Amino acid sequence: MTDLHSPEAVVQRQLDAYNARDLDGLLATYAPDACQYELPAKLLASGHDEIRARLAPRLQEPNLHAHLIQRAVMGNIVIDYETVTRTFPEGPGKVDLVCIYEVIDGKIQSQSVRISNQRLD
Numbered sequence: 001m002t003d004l005h006s007p008e009a010v011v012q013r014q015l016d017a018y019n020a021r022d023l024d025g026l027l028a029t030y031a032p033d034a035c036q037y038e039l040p041a042k043l044l045a046s047g048h049d050e051i052r053a054r055l056a057p058r059l060q061e062p063n064l065h066a067h068l069i070q071r072a073v074m075g076n077i078v079i080d081y082e083t084v085t086r087t088f089p090e091g092p093g094k095v096d097l098v099c100i101y102e103v104i105d106g107k108i109q110s111q112s113v114r115i116s117n118q119r120l121d
Contacts, residue, residue, distance in 0.1 A: 080090045
């Protein structure tokens with residue numbers, strides 16, 4: 001049986017909600033005071049309101065989909081390597097990214113991302 005509050009299960013629910021474009025479901029996986037960063041330490045959003053504002057436009061992209069390539073779990077830290085299909089101003093394409101999640105008490109407390117290799121289809 002999988003622990004629904006395990007760091008891996010929480011991050012998987014976040015990924016599933018992202019791919020379903022379910023903003024409320026996605027926010028439910030984050031602590032109310034969670035922070036999102038661009039590595040190494042650039043704050044992108046703090047708290048549900050800022051995370052909602054940051055992600056709402058992206059979740060409207062018609063081809064949005066994150067494909068998990070690899071996942072590592074170390075205690076309460078989950079590291080995902082993904083390829084994400086997006087709609088950029090220049091047209092549809094993909095980016096590679098690494099996400100590092102810190103999960104505390106069954107909620108994502110922080111998420112740090114590094115995006116690279118943006119390419120158009």
